[in-house]
Amino acid sequence: MMQFLRLVKNENMKLYKRKLLWVMVLILAASITLSLVITLKTADKHPKDWKHHLKTEIASKEAELADKKTPEDFKPEIKKEIKFDQYRINHNIPPMYSDTAVGFVNETLGYSGLITLFIIIIASSIVSQEYSWGTIKLVLMRPLKRWKVLLAKYVSVIFNALILFLLLMIVSFTVGMIVFGIDDMSSRFVFEEQDKLKDVSVFTHFLQYFGSKFVGLIMIAAFAFMLSTIFKNNALAIALSIIIQFAGSIISSLLSAFDKGFVKYIFFTNTDLYKYVEGSPPAKGMSLEFSIIVLIIYFVIFMGIAIVIFEKRDVTS
Amino acid sequence: MAEPVAKIRHLTKRMGNREIVKDLNFDIHKGEILGFLGPNGAGKTTTMRMMVGLMSISEGDIKINGKSVRRHKEAALKKVGGMIENPEMYQFLSGFDNLVHFQSMMGPVNKQRIKEVTKLVGLEGAIKNKVKTYSLGMRQRLGIAQALLHSPDLLILDEPTNGLDPSGIREIRDYLRRLAREEDIAVFVSSHLLSEVELLCDRIIIIQNGVITDVENVRQDNSEDETITMALRVVPQDKAIGILNDLNIAARAEDGRLFVNIAYKQIPKLNQKLVEHQLDIYAIEPLKQSLEERFLAKTGGGQL
Incomplete structure (x- = not known):
């Protein structure tokens, strides 16, 4: 166990002593700053009496609905907004204004996608670069099992992904707190789950959001990691993983449009677990439990293939 | 060992x-x-x-x-x-x-x-x-x-x-x-x-x-009984051949040198005899075939 931790520490050292990760952290910081600037420039200062404000909002939206000039297509959206506003008034939950600390964190949640992109790049190169550097020879002539070396690399990737997620949360919350203060914080998050409105504490909401994104990240990182190990080529691993990460949902919704039964068994149909919190499952017959089982099976396959190939392959120049 | x-x-x-x-x-x-x-x-x-x-x-x-x-x-x-x-x-x-x-x-x-x-x-x-x-x-x-x-x-x-x-x-x-x-x-x-x-x-x-x-x-020490080839540079040469023949050692003259096959332990005695007869001895050296020669011989002029 100590030996394994030392291997992970080695991988972290190799990551921290290069610029790559620090450039990523910088990009993340720049993105948060950009969000802050946009929020400061565009968002009006949120109203003191939010209930009164919401009531006037509802009145104007209802007037819009009654207006014959409003296109039919817009109406469901307006109705939904009225439903949310009414729910907040009834349950005494102030809206999440983006010029509050919690609201600002909520604004920056989307940057988890950026982190996923970074992690794909790291996972795609962590094995193949040892081959291109030629250092793989010195690594694999040590008296230890090859699979341990490989697993330590993956664990290091996931560890650093977790660090980036926490960093994003902590930094944006701290910035939000400093800039917008800690009062006027909405402590509950309202969302729609299959046509029914529900509310949870913001803490639960952030945990659910990051948790589900993190599961997706673990999967796509395992996929990229496997490709990197098979092909000893990071460009290919990066390209394929990014396509699947960012076009996967389009591909699976296209496929499910043809009503093919196998779509629900494809791994990238299952990676976004947040759909089970807000929204709806991408294909028929899917549930949270179903997706988790499918993901576990895929994970074992990805890592299994990587380990078997890494164990068996002769190291040649 | x-x-x-x-x-x-x-x-x-x-x-x-x-x-x-x-x-x-x-x-x-x-x-x-x-x-x-x-x-x-x-x-x-x-x-x-x-x-x-x-x-x-x-x-x-x-x-x-x-x-x-x-x-x-x-x-x-x-x-x-x-x-x-x-x-x-x-x-x-x-x-x-x-x-x-x-x-x-x-x-x-x-x-x-x-x-x-x-x-x-x-x-x-x-x-x-x-x-x-x-x-x-x-x-x-x-x-x-x-x-x-x-x-x-x-x-x-x-x-x-x-x-x-x-x-x-x-x-x-x-x-x-x-x-x-x-x-x-x-x-x-x-x-x-x-x-x-x-x-x-x-x-x-x-x-x-x-x-x-x-x-x-590469580094071998000659054992006492081993027969090795020595190259001698002695003047006059024909007189030396006579002395060697008296000692029952066959000698072959080549390029102004004499080559003899002789037991390792006999080398000092040979030297002594030549000195006794007041010959001019310029060199007595073991004829070591260099590793390179042996290597090339083994590999048939091998290209390295």
Whole structure:
């Protein structure tokens, strides 16, 4: 166990002593700053009496609905907004204004996608670069099992992904707190789950959001990691993983449009677990439990293939 | 003789239909520098890769300290240090961090030991600098340092002087001699340069097309009874031949020299006789066929 931790520490050292990760952290910081600037420039200062404000909002939206000039297509959206506003008034939950600390964190949640992109790049190169550097020879002539070396690399990737997620949360919350203060914080998050409105504490909401994104990240990182190990080529691993990460949902919704039964068994149909919190499952017959089982099976396959190939392959120049 | 550190038996490597290495058998002993000489592509690197577990073994086995590389790779490689081909280290890390990296793969980091090996290879001054600033010679030395970190019994070095200038080559040679003598390490060094191994090694294995064609002792002491060929430069020559014939020694004159086959212990007596007869002796020297001549003879004028 100590030996394994030392291997992970080695991988972290190799990551921290290069610029790559620090450039990523910088990009993340720049993105948060950009969000802050946009929020400061565009968002009006949120109203003191939010209930009164919401009531006037509802009145104007209802007037819009009654207006014959409003296109039919817009109406469901307006109705939904009225439903949310009414729910907040009834349950005494102030809206999440983006010029509050919690609201600002909520604004920056989307940057988890950026982190996923970074992690794909790291996972795609962590094995193949040892081959291109030629250092793989010195690594694999040590008296230890090859699979341990490989697993330590993956664990290091996931560890650093977790660090980036926490960093994003902590930094944006701290910035939000400093800039917008800690009062006027909405402590509950309202969302729609299959046509029914529900509310949870913001803490639960952030945990659910990051948790589900993190599961997706673990999967796509395992996929990229496997490709990197098979092909000893990071460009290919990066390209394929990014396509699947960012076009996967389009591909699976296209496929499910043809009503093919196998779509629900494809791994990238299952990676976004947040759909089970807000929204709806991408294909028929899917549930949270179903997706988790499918993901576990895929994970074992990805890592299994990587380990078997890494164990068996002769190291040649 | 003590049990050898490494025993190589029937070692064979096949890739596809080709046999890269065929049925190699040899031992490596403590305190010995064994040379592995052969033209490029003869199978030297492949053999070494199998010895350090980078390549699977098709047939046969390698035992290091009695442990099979094939079946118990981790146990067998515990006391093996190596450098295969170029000394490729992490360029973006310092020499020190590189050593920390490789040491912590084998056990807890021991800064004292890192200091020792750094001193041994003479890199103290540059160890905190990034490897990308190192010269090739420094990288070679760092490569040897990482191989020595865990105090191995067997050191496997593939072309350790490749690309070095003469003074660098000399330095490496001196380190390796010292290691073998002082630390009693078995050193296995490959090279395609004959002059190189001749200077460095105690014993040489010659490999060609994946087969061992010869094993040579470089430093041999003549035993008393052994018959060797001596070359004599004596004036006048015909008088010398007469004296030799009286002693029952056949002599053959060639290029102004006399060649005689004679027992090692008889050499002083021969000298004495010639002096007694007041001949002018310019030289009496053993006719050593250089390794190069023997090597070329074996490989049929072999192209190295």
